[in-house]
Amino acid sequence: MKKAILTGLLAVSLGSALAVVPNNTHVIMQSADIVSLDPTMIYDTSSGALGENIYETLVKYKGKSVSELEPMLATEWKVSPDGKVYTFTLRKGVKFHSGNEMTCADAEYSLRRNLVVNNSDSGNWFLSEALLGTPSNANDDNNITWAKIAKAVACNNQGQLVLTLPAPDPAMLVKLAFIGQAIVDKKWAISLGEWDGTEKTWKEWVGKDLTDSALSNKPSGTGAYQLVRKDASTYVFKAFDNYWGGKPKIENVILQIVKEQAARLEALKKGDADIVETGPRPVLAQLQGAPGLKVYDGIPNNTATAIFMQENIKDPAVLGSGKLDGNGIPANFFSDVNLRKAFAYSFDYDRYIKEVLQGKGTKRTMLLPDSFFGYDPNVKQYSYDPQLATAFFKKAWGGQVWQNGFVLKASYRAGSVAAQTAMEILKANVEKLNPKFKVELQPKQWSEFLKNAQQGKEPMIIVGWAPDYADPDNFLYTFYSSNGYYYPRSGYKDSIMDSLLEQARKTTDRAKRKALYSQVGNRAYETAPYINVPAGVGFVVYRDNIKGLEENYNIMLSGGYYWKDISK
Structure with a gap:
């Protein structure tokens, strides 16, 4: 994207063309598209980064802490001695963007709605586990009834929100800090045609795909910023005048989806953007020392990234011949553990650390951040070994893989240089082992990528996991x-x-x-379901006139910081 286009967008949004971003505006650029702005469907970091500024949750992480919580829309809470009942006192005088006042009915509606919908594209499974004892929805589990949902989430006579659990869950509070559990405007949602919140209609909404819901297109939250308008590449927000926490210092926020990395970097250097998705660490060489820029380095990595090997591929279109004949692969291609190990030994972990992470990376023994409780550094791990890779390829499928070869289609998110480089490293190493091995790489848009993968249609992908809450179960059970x-x-x-x-x-x-x-880690090594991609040290590059970003940066937030906490 060229500067002329950007300034044109600023002119349309703010009323005047400007050479650089003004002090009352914050411009963000990224490559990933936005999947949804409906909290019940927000389950990716790109959407979450916007949702965190539109909506709010009952509790939030305190400052930079990833374990300590503080009030947000709840002012206080009590937990019963048996750990099964949570009672929240809600903040008074809070307004939604629509002008409606927030009450307990909104909180009750929001969490019940999540339990009702709870489809496979949402993050409501862990809320359902805590409140209903199952990650499933009512279509998949006949034990889920309206009575159970209504009992689990209810307002008492004092206007407090009461959550009743079937069993103690020590992670309950941190689960509620996840943006997917944000409080939505009940009256506004119903006026748009969303679920009416009643027992009479709840079954009609079970498992429903609300990605492009009316609420996603016209959100009304209690957050510091409200959506003005959006199109395929631009989202424009303004500060909410009636925000309970006081009007933010930044008046306007513009998010632009710019696929080209070079265009994003150029915009950052020229001052046409305040902060951008830079790409992997090698980019720092182009930015360090540039006038007007500041680098926030050494950010702890709380994500886990893996190359997936789908063991039950559900899309005939990506299988080629569908056989082990050198012209495709069968649907259960990766069900052979020898094949998975062969691929694991084919990835050059050290090269990835050197080239993508610029030497600032760590090989992990398991798909869990090494700073989390439960991580075991003594679990065995794979390393790049062409000889062992060859040996396991020869064992796979009784020798048919080595003898006949294959054509494998692997995907990565379009615009992600790190993901592309990882897949290119794997492709090159696999193909040079045997001329009959072919790996075809396909970049895909984020929303398409997520949907296809969730439906089991992608033979091989690379994707990460950012924690919903700080507990090892959120990673290890997930993977x-x-x-x-x-x-x-x-x-x-x-x-x-x-x-x-x-x-x-x-x-x-x-x-x-x-x-x-520790046993989980060792079993993962033995069965090799994934290729564990090394974890880097996080960094952010932003314009040096931005104040408050580093002081308020929290790795548990999808966007890292709340827009309301920064100024110029």
Whole structure:
């Protein structure tokens, strides 16, 4: 995108063409598109970064902490001695963008709506687990009734929100800090044609896809910023005059989706953007020392990234011949553990650390941040070894893979240089082992990429996981359990692994839980369901006239910071 286009957009949005971003405006550029602005469907970091500024949750992480919570829309809460009942006192005088006043009815409606919808594209499974004892919705679990939902989430006579759990869940509060559990405007939602909140109609909304809902297109939250308008590439926000926390210092925020990395970097250097998605660490060489820029480096990495090998591919269109004849692959291609190990030994982890992470990276033993409880550095891990890769390729499918070859279609998010580089490293290493091996790389838009993967249609993808809440179960169950969120994307099912994970999430003994997670890590090494991509050290590059970003940066936020906390 050229500067002329950007200034034109600023002119349309703010009323005047400007050479650089004015002090009352914050311009952000990224490559990923926005999936949804309906909280019940926000389950990717790109959408979450916007949602965090439109909507608010009952509680939030305090400052830079990833474990300590503080009030947001709830002013205080109490937990019963048995850990099953949570009672929240709600903040008074809070207005939605529509002008409606927030009451307990809105909080009740929001969480009930999440339990009702709870489809596979949303993050409501862990709320349902806590409040209903199952990650499923009513279409998949006949034990879920309206009576159970109504009992789990209800307002008492004092106007307090009461959550009643079937069993204690020590992660309940941090689950409520996730943006998907934000409080929406009940009256506004119903006026748009969303669920009316009643028992009479709830079954009609179970599992419904609300990605492009009316609420997504016309959101009304309690957050510091409200959406003015949006199109395919631009989202324009303005500060909410009646925000309960006081009007923010930044008046306007513009998010622009700019696919070309070079265009984003140029805009940042010229001052046409305040902060951009830079891409991987090698980009720093182009930005360090540039006038007007500041680098915030050394940000802890709380994500886990993996290359998925789908064991039950559900799209004949990507299978080619669908056979082990050198012209495609069968749907269960990756169900052979020898093949998965062959690919794991084909990835050059050290090269990725050197080229993509500029030497500032760590190989992880398991798909869990090494700063989290439960991480075991002593678990065995794979390394780049062409000889072992060859040996396992020759074992795979009784020798048919080595003898006949294959054509594999692998995908990555369009615009992600790090993901593209990782897949190119794997492709090159696999193809040079045997001339009959072919790996075809396909960049895809974020929304298409997520949808196809969730439906099990992608043979191989690279994707990460940002925590919903700070607990090892949120990573390890997500990746490795056949009941986990990523199961449809991997098709990985192992009875031993499932048993270990179920035990770990139920025990309250910290030492026993830690030992179980070590066993999870070792089982993951033995079965090789994923290729663990090394984790880098985070950094952000932004214009040096931005104040408050580093002081308020929290790695548990999708966007890293609230717009209301910065100024110029």
